[in-house]
Amino acid sequence: MQRRADNRAWFAVAPVVVVVAFTAIVPLMTVVNYSVQDIFDVDTRLFIGFDFYRETLRDPRFAQALLRQLAFSALVLAIEIPLGIWIARALVRNQGKSATGFLILLSVPLLVPWNVVGTIWQIYARPDIGLLGAAVTALGIPYNYASNVLSAWVTLLAMDVWHWTSLVALLSFAGLSAISPAYYQAATLDGANAWQTFRHVELPHLKAVLTIAVLLRLMDSLMIYTEPFVLTGGGPGNSTTFLSQYLTTMAVGQFDLGPAAAFSVLYFLMILLLCWLFYTSVMRGGDDG
C-alpha cells in the first residue's frame, strides 16, 4: 500500500509566508494598483489603465538608464566572479598559514554600510585630497570622477569590486574547501594541468555556490542605488544614473507615484526574468555540485 505523504511540515513554513506576504507581496500588489492610476492625493485617483507603462517603455531616459544598468551589472559580474574565485583558490592553497587572517580582512568590506562605502570612495578618489585620486593624477592620468564619465565609471566599478568581491571569494572558499583531496589526487594521476583541474574538478563542485554568488550579485547590482548616489549623484550629466536612481527621482523627487509604480513593476519583472533565465540555464544540466 502506498504511504500518504505527510504535509504537516508546511505549517512550519506558515510564519515565513505571513512575513513575506506583509513585507513583499502586499506592497507589490499595492504598487501594481498604483501603476494603473493617476494619484492626485490619498482619496483622489483616476484609473488610466496601461498608459504609464506605455509612457515608461517609450521614455528614452528609461532606455538609457536600463542600458547603463545592464552594462554595469555585466561589468561587475565579469570582474567580481573570476576575481573572487581566484582569491578563493589562492586562499585554499595557503590554508593553515595566512588564510584565516585574509578571510577576516576579506570580510571587512562586507560589514561597511552602503552609504559609508560611497563616502569612503568619494573622499578616497578625490583628485585633490584623496589618496587614490591624487596618486592617479600624479601619474599624469587625467582623472576626475565628478567631471569625467570614464573616471566616474571606473571609480564606481572599483568601489563595487572592493565592496562585493569578498562575498564571491568567501562563498567560493567554502565551496573549494569542501572538495575532497581525492579529486585532486585523481587529477594529478591523470596528468591534469592547473587549468584542467580547475575546469573539470573545481568548477563543477563550485556550481551551487557560484550560482548563489552570481544570483546575489546580479540582483544586487541591478538594484544598486546608494553608492552611486553618494559618490557621483548620477553624474556627470546622467552618465551614472541607474534605474533605481531614476526611479527615486520620479517617486520621491517629482512625486509621480503612478509612473514610478509602473516603472517599479517593469524593473521587478526585468530582474525576475534575468534571474530566472540565469538560474534555469545554470541548473539545466542537473543539480550536481
Added chain:
Amino acid sequence: MGWMAWTGPTAAFFAAIAVGLAIMTASELRWPTTVRKGFLPIPTTRGDRFFVALLTSAWVHIGWLAATEAPVIIASGLSILLGVLILLKA
C-alpha cells in the same frame, strides 16, 4: 484596504492569480506533479510551467505596450493562448 488603492481590474487580476494558485495546489494534492520535458529546453514541473506562463504573459504585454498602440486585449488573448500552450505542451 483603502491604502492599497484597489481598482476593479487589478482586483480581478490578482483574484485570477489567486484562483490559479488554488487550482495548482488542489491539482498537486490530487495528482502530484511529475517532471517532464516538452518544447521548453528545460524539464519542468506543473508549477514551473505555471510560472513560465505568467512570466511570458507579463512580457507579452510589455512588448505589446512598447511596440504598438493597438488594444491591449489582443495581447491578453495572445497571452492566454501562450499560457495554455505552455501549461499543456511545455
